[in-house]
Amino acid sequence: MTGWFLGLIILSQFFMVGGQIFLKHAMNGGAEGESVITRWKGAAPFVCGIGLLTLWFFLWLGLLSQVELSYLYPFDALGPLFMAFGASVALKEKMTPRLWCGVLLIVGGLLIVGASQ
Amino acid sequence: MNPIQPPVRMKSALPYWGVICCALFVTASEVLLKMGVDDTQDLHSAPSWAEFHGLVSGWIWAGILCYIISFIFWLKVLKVLPLNIAFNLVNIEHIFVPLASYLFLGEMISPMRAAGIAIVLLGVLVIAESYCRVEERA
Numbered sequence: 001m002t003g004w005f006l007g008l009i010i011l012s013q014f015f016m017v018g019g020q021i022f023l024k025h026a027m028n029g030g031a032e033g034e035s036v037i038t039r040w041k042g043a044a045p046f047v048c049g050i051g052l053l054t055l056w057f058f059l060w061l062g063l064l065s066q067v068e069l070s071y072l073y074p075f076d077a078l079g080p081l082f083m084a085f086g087a088s089v090a091l092k093e094k095m096t097p098r099l100w101c102g103v104l105l106i107v108g109g110l111l112i113v114g115a116s117q
Numbered sequence: 118m119n120p121i122q123p124p125v126r127m128k129s130a131l132p133y134w135g136v137i138c139c140a141l142f143v144t145a146s147e148v149l150l151k152m153g154v155d156d157t158q159d160l161h162s163a164p165s166w167a168e169f170h171g172l173v174s175g176w177i178w179a180g181i182l183c184y185i186i187s188f189i190f191w192l193k194v195l196k197v198l199p200l201n202i203a204f205n206l207v208n209i210e211h212i213f214v215p216l217a218s219y220l221f222l223g224e225m226i227s228p229m230r231a232a233g234i235a236i237v238l239l240g241v242l243v244i245a246e247s248y249c250r251v252e253e254r255a
Contacts, residue, residue, distance in 0.1 A: 105240030112233030
């Protein structure tokens, strides 16, 4: 595996986490009775989120066509970990020790599922 | 900023149902897409046309519809729950998908895979419990 390929895998995870963060940002806004301009501004993060998730989808498909699923699955399993970091940095969501424990259990479980393929 | 600020009472029941519905529709989508792909592979031997003809299959369209519905539930959940909790709770789909594969597609679950699924379930329960605790405290 080349560093270039590893970079693409990390980029795909970056797209996925970024897309979800934009979607969450879009869902946080949107109060009742706001102006049309404000609504259009609020639609921007939603469009960015959908766009990043679309990029993630096609990049992931491309990666899947190059290597076996069992090879890529562990990187996908690290998604919850990347998401925890992304949400705590970008959205300032506080991570408690209990939440980290849950995230690590999910990542560990998914890695075992991936290894069983 | 507290990540697990409980929403207003009216919305408090939504996260659980929303997460479960989202995971169930994703599961249905995965199963239907698999059935559609298998269905079209039986009909068309030429691999270059298989993907195109796959769109003709009713199973594929049903799978796409389920995926869109799951996305709508996901947006509703995101409106109420913090991202890190919602994203991890919806990992329950990793339990539903193998179970559905076993029930509807006749796929086998190895002991190692079952152990992995059990650990994922434990992780989801730990995160759900931490959300419930803060909700009860409020």
